[in-house]
Amino acid sequence: METAAISEDVSCSETLKTIYERRAVRKYKQIPVDHELITKVLDAGRMAPSAINKQPWKFYILTGSETIKAFSKEIAKVTARTFVKTHSGTDVLKTAIHVFHMLKEGDLFKRPDPIFHGAPVVVFIAAPRDNEWAPIDIGMCAQNMMLAAKALGLDSCPVGLAKYVEQTRIFSRLQVPLSEQVYMAVILGYGDETPETHQRIRNNAFFIE
Numbered sequence: 001m002e003t004a005a006i007s008e009d010v011s012c013s014e015t016l017k018t019i020y021e022r023r024a025v026r027k028y029k030q031i032p033v034d035h036e037l038i039t040k041v042l043d044a045g046r047m048a049p050s051a052i053n054k055q056p057w058k059f060y061i062l063t064g065s066e067t068i069k070a071f072s073k074e075i076a077k078v079t080a081r082t083f084v085k086t087h088s089g090t091d092v093l094k095t096a097i098h099v100f101h102m103l104k105e106g107d108l109f110k111r112p113d114p115i116f117h118g119a120p121v122v123v124f125i126a127a128p129r130d131n132e133w134a135p136i137d138i139g140m141c142a143q144n145m146m147l148a149a150k151a152l153g154l155d156s157c158p159v160g161l162a163k164y165v166e167q168t169r170i171f172s173r174l175q176v177p178l179s180e181q182v183y184m185a186v187i188l189g190y191g192d193e194t195p196e197t198h199q200r201i202r203n204n205a206f207f208i209e
């Protein structure tokens with residue numbers, strides 16, 4: 001697989017700079033984020049394109065550290081159960097690899113916040129279940145939010161595992177109506193690490209005349 005660091009000079013454009021500097025950050029300072037700043041990030045999400053301009057996203061936002069930890073632990077339990085269920089039988093090796101990845105930063109269940117990485121803000125993003133384009137719209141919305149966060153001096157990480165919140169015993173606390181599905185979460189905060197840039201796969205573009 002051909003991979004490379006994409007290192008063209010992007011300093012000429014603030015937008016490109018933000019795109020190239022965003023990272024999935026998994027360590028945060030315990031500094032709260034102003035509600036005004038959270039609103040700016042949500043507004044950027046709301047500016048995303050959406051199929052037939054439905055703007056299907058709904059945001060459910062946690063800012064209390066005890067609440068975040070409670071959800072994190074419950075989602076971790078569901079995640080572990082799900083991996084075992086979906087990778088049982090002949091897939092034992094795959095299960096072992098998944099579990100290894102989940103545990104490599106320490107025991108999943110011993111960490112106070114295994115899913116949301118100690119971020120002070122968790123934004124669950126949901127959309128109506130009957131919208132076939134919702135997963136794409138939500139992805140665009142989330143990316144807008146993460147780029148806006150970077151531009152505003154915050155860090156972020158998309159958390160797909162957050163979708164398992166629906167299977168937790170405390171899901172009702174989010175007050176998501178039955179008609180909606182939770183697709184993911186975006187976590188926000190002031191990062192306490194600068195992860196290396198992952199190499200990008202570059203042999204995946206095919207120009208056809």
Ligand SMILES: Cc1cc2nc3c(=O)[nH]c(=O)nc-3n(C[C@H](O)[C@H](O)[C@H](O)COP(=O)(O)O)c2cc1C
Nearest residue numbers: 022023024025026157158159160161162184195198
């Ligand atoms: C749909 C999606 C789901 C993801 N889910 C998780 C997750 O549950 N937990 C996590 O720590 N990172 C998650 N990530 C972050 C990816 O691991 C990360 O974006 C990838 O390793 C590339 O790193 P970068 O964002 O720093 O370029 C997810 C990313 C995407 C796009």
